[in-house]
Amino acid sequence: MRFAIVGTGFRARAFCTLAAALPDLFDVSAILPHRPLDDNDRAALxxxxxxxLGELLGTRPGFVLTTAGPDATPDLMRELTDRGVPALAETPPALDESTLQALWRDVGSRGLVQVAEQYPRHPMTAARIAAVRSGLIGTPTSAQVSMTQTYHAVAILRALLGVGLTDADVRATTHTAPLVAPVSRAGWTRDREEHPTVTTTATLDFGDAIGHYDFTEGQTRNPLRASRVLVRGSRGEIIDDALTRLVDETTVVTSGFERRQTGLHHDFEAPELDQISLDGSVLFHNPYVGARLSDEEIAMASLLEAMGRWVADEGPEPYPLADAAQDQLLGLAIRRASETGASVRVVREAWAA
Structure with a gap:
């Protein structure tokens, strides 16, 4: 699957590293920097x-992955779709509501844009979604996600609840409290000081289901703040890695999501995820065994592969622009509700038609 990349930041480098780890599957034809590069930068790539862009497209990629930032994404999407080139945009596709709406008016009907929303594809999240969709806990009625920020968390919430592009009432509050941040994107900070840190909590009322959002600044990289997931349904619930359900009139059982990780103890296999199962049924199997990928990389690879198959008319859309626009719209509503203290009503947009 041959693709090109616009941008040279953290996400671009992560996708380049991933493609290098799976050379039989992915081929990066070229990269277009969003800033000047010196000789050392070029050699490192x-x-x-x-x-x-013309030179980039001259390398004949099947699609273009854009990672130049959400301020640049809308115009890149317009230019690529004007040229008839399938595009995979990094999240979010636009920074604000009006820009989202304008982007949809310009490119939505062309069917060429997907968005690189990988979080629902994370192995454990994908396993939980599979368990919910199998009906094990009945009809999902509420979910709580404390894992990642706004639009990513909304994508997970909507997937767990089976909520489409529908109306929602959003309420949110913030709380500032001291917290140590021992790890950043650059690694260990060696900073043991407590810093004022904001936690945002929100409720997204979709009518038949409710989503609960909880996120602390820097949580995705802070080992002092674990991820938490709760999904409640009409016949049971999922709390993190445990699923409780009613199996007959007088029997309630609790089962665990079992993660088979190779390379531990006296296992001489490569250190990587093999599968995630529940009561002997495999809910997620690592398609890239042998590449030694992290969960994040597995999700990214799955997204890229799905994009390639969609471009070749061999599979469904990996993550449509309409869904990503809805995630961002709800994420913006969370921010606005937290800033104003008022409830924010999100109504159906043109992409929901």
Whole structure:
């Protein structure tokens, strides 16, 4: 699956590393920097560097992954779709509501844009979604996600609840409290000081289901704040890695999501995820065994592969622009509700038609 990349930041480098780990599956044809590169930068990339979009497309990619930032994404989407090129945009597709709406008016009907929302594809999240969709806990009625920020968390909530592009009432509050941040994107900070840190909690009322959002600044990289997931249904619930359900008139059982990780103790296999199962039924199997990928990389690889198959008319859309626009719209509502203290009503937009 041959693709090109616009951008040279953290996400672009992560996708380049992933493609290098799976050379039989992915081929990066070239990269278009969003800032000037010196010789050391070019050597570190180890890829052909294009001077402009025309030169990038001259390498004949099947699609273009854009990672130049949400301020640049809308115009890139317009230019790529004007040229008839399938595009995979990093999240979020636009920074604000009006820009989202304008982007949809310009490119929504062309059917060429997908968005790189990988969080529902994370192995444990995907296993939980599979368990919910199998009906084990009945009809899902509420979910809580404390894992990642706004639009990513909303994507997970909507997937767990089976909520489409529907109306919602959003309420949110914030709380500032001291917290140590021992790890950043650059690694260990060696900072043991407590810093004022904001936690945002929100309720998204979809009518038949309710989503609960809980996120602390820096949580995705702070080992002092674990991820938490709760899904409640009409016949049971999921709390993190445990599923409780009614199996007959007088029997309630609790089962665990079992993660088979190779390379532990005296296991001489490569250290990586093999599968996630529940009561002997495999809910998620790592398609990239042998590549030694992290869960994040597995999700990213799954997204890229799905994009390639969609472009080749061999599979469904990996994550449509309409869904990503809805996630961002709800994420913006969380922010606005937390800032104003008022309830924010999110209504159906053109992408929900």
């Amino acid at each position: 180890g890829l052909p560097v294009a001077g402009d």
